[in-house]
Amino acid sequence: DGGITQSPKYLFRKEGQNVTLSCEQNLNHDAMYWYRQDPGQGLRLIYYSQIVNDFQKGDIAEGYSVSREKKESFPLTVTSAQKNPTAFYLCASRREHQQSYEQYFGPGTRLTVT
């Protein structure tokens, strides 16, 4: 899982509550990403950030928010507006370099909302 940590591994919340998932990296990577994975499915991009204090919406940003105040940290908030928040959430990072394409992933956080 490289130098990316996600906490907690499992998270349980009641419907209607906002919840923030942590993602920290010590790889000195500029770019960071949040993905959602549903059972038997691939990864879908929620938000990404290529530099501190800047981030862009991915394919499924509705009901989510992010911040990028530090290079090492890219927390994801799952808001009560997200209709189906139960999923496996993966954070990744990439070195912002023209010849650097691969992404490094954290171990993931499994969120269950009831």
Add this chain to the structure above:
Amino acid sequence: SQQGEEDPQALSIQEGENATMNCSYKTSINNLQWYRQNSGRGLVHLILIRSNEREKHSGRLRVTLDTSKKSSSLLITASRAADTASYFCATDAEGSNYKLTFGKGTLLTVNP
């Protein structure tokens, strides 16, 4: 949008056999990458093939790319039980600014 589609969805083989997984995609790409995911874990990068390459090897992995057919294949030779995992292709489309689009994956089970 999920550009890459892997085939088959699931594959079960015996240890020592070869495993082949295929990936099809829709748009022009800069490169195509294969990742592995053990159950309940994060993804691990396996191999990258650029759009101007046709074949690449890394250990027991062999990847091919046919840009005219917009398809790629991942071959794992002499499989081991430890190769049991889900395998995803991810495309870095032209103009995507390094964003990856993942397929739904192939679940490989290697029986000892």
